[in-house]
Amino acid sequence: MSREQMDRYTPIFAIAQAAELAEMHPQTLRQYDRIGLVSPQRTRGNTRRYSLHDVDQLREVARLSAEGLSLEGIRRVLQLENRVEELQAQVRELERALSEELLSRPERRVFAAGAAGEVVSMRRGARLRRSSDVVVWRPSGQ
Known part of the structure; x- marks a missing residue:
């Protein structure tokens, strides 16, 4: 994939890479996906692929959570x-x-x-x- 075809919504990161970039545990990303907080795209093999946008949203979840918002409140803010x-x-x-x-x-x-x-x-x-x-x-x- 060329640089011109990629943007911040292109799913390129596996869960381990996305978790590292967001400074979270991979299990936390799985939980957020289950509750619909941050939903990465899936490959044909059904593995999660995160984009830069998804990583930014994970960081925003961490920031809002640190400020005391509930997960439902965070979901609404992201929405x-x-x-x-x-x-x-x-x-x-x-x-x-x-x-x-x-x-x-x-x-x-x-x-x-x-x-x-x-x-x-x-x-x-x-x-x-x-x-x-x-x-x-x-x-x-x-």
Whole structure:
């Protein structure tokens, strides 16, 4: 596997190596896998393979445990941290798509909210037509 194909999610470490990197006993890693705290990928022979991401999560488990969190609390913290990472990646992808859109169509750099809350790209100087305009009327002389 070339260096370009590997990332922090590539499962490369056997349990003994991952335990050493995380400064834990291999039995602790097996226990965390059983309860779903850190779940490594499996090979065809059903042996565990840990990624750098898994090792980082094991270190985070040790840190949170040392601070007094229960294993269930740690599981929830890791779940939320993983969700934050997913959302950050989604934001980066949306920012990239928006940037490409702006570069490919420089005349359409104005955005508005559509009736259903969607983002609508508009021409500069154009107004969004709405079917349910609210008109405020004040009698003259007041």
